[in-house]
Amino acid sequence: MLTLYTADTPNGQKITIALAELGLPHQVQHLNLSADEQHQPPFSDMSPNHKIPLLVDDGMPIFESGAILIHLADKAGRLLPASGAARSTVLQWLFLQVGSIGPMLGQLWFFRHGAGQGQPNEQALERYGRETMRLLGVFEARLRDTAYLAGDAYTIADIASFPWIRSYHELGVTLADYPALADWVARIEARAAVQRGLASAKP
Missing domain, CATH: 3.40.30.10 (Glutaredoxin)
Structure with a gap:
């Protein structure tokens, strides 16, 4: 178990x-x-x-x-493919989430919601907001060409990134300019599992 x-x-x-x-x-x-x-x-x-x-x-x-x-x-x-280029592609997109999507979106969430009372830290909000939008653009460009992050197949790379991207409304951003990414979120969210x-x- x-x-x-x-x-x-x-x-x-x-x-x-x-x-x-x-x-x-x-x-x-x-x-x-x-x-x-x-x-x-x-x-x-x-x-x-x-x-x-x-x-x-x-x-x-x-x-x-x-x-x-x-x-x-x-x-x-x-x-996750067992070996070869297909496995490498999944791992690259997985580690992009681990190294960039999670930390950057997490910091933006913190400075919007978790930094306590008082004046907002505008420098932090601008920094992490700008990097969040850049990363969403990376995903948008990828998903214009492929159904899922690593290609045609749904993988752990999608599972890793989905909960973070799904939280966009908590970050003060919109997916209006990212239609391929918005479609990806909707398709994954509709899965029963x-x-x-x-x-x-x-x-």
């Missing part, structure tokens, strides 16, 4: 969606991040960075959402 420790955030939703898509038996343990449960045992003993999500597979803890997605896809033999995964992320 797989055990997922998670919360209802884009990074947590990635894994609940992947588990639903892959049909792997699992149980979910929800952490209350506001109560700092991520810094308390047993979770803190298993996750060196004290961040969700964390997957435990046969007693082996696996942290970092990208590593978890690769592990699950390889375990199930789906959503995605809906089950989003529901599973909720405590």
Whole structure:
């Protein structure tokens, strides 16, 4: 049995969606991040960075959402090619999410909603807003030419990016200028397994 420790955030939703898509038996343990449960045992003993999500597979803890997605896809033999150029393409788009989409959109969300009371940090909002729009443009250009990020097939690269892009309305941005990206979001959101995964992320 797989055990997922998670919360209802884009990074947590990635894994609940992947588990639903892959049909792997699992149980979910929800952490209350506001109560700092991520810094308390047993979770803190298993996750060196004290961040969700964390997957435990046969007693082996696996942290970092990208590593978890690769592990699950390889375990199930789906959503990630086994080798070659096709696998490399999926991993490139997966790591673009891990290295850019998550951090940049996450910072924009923080400076819009989580930075406390007082004057907004306009410099931070401009910086992260500009980079968010640039990244949306990268995705738009890609999705004009392919149905999914890595090509014709839906993969863990799409699963990784979808929860972050789906949160665009919380970031004060619109997808009006990104029709291919908006279509991609709508198609993924309509998948039954995605809906089950989003529901599973909720405590």
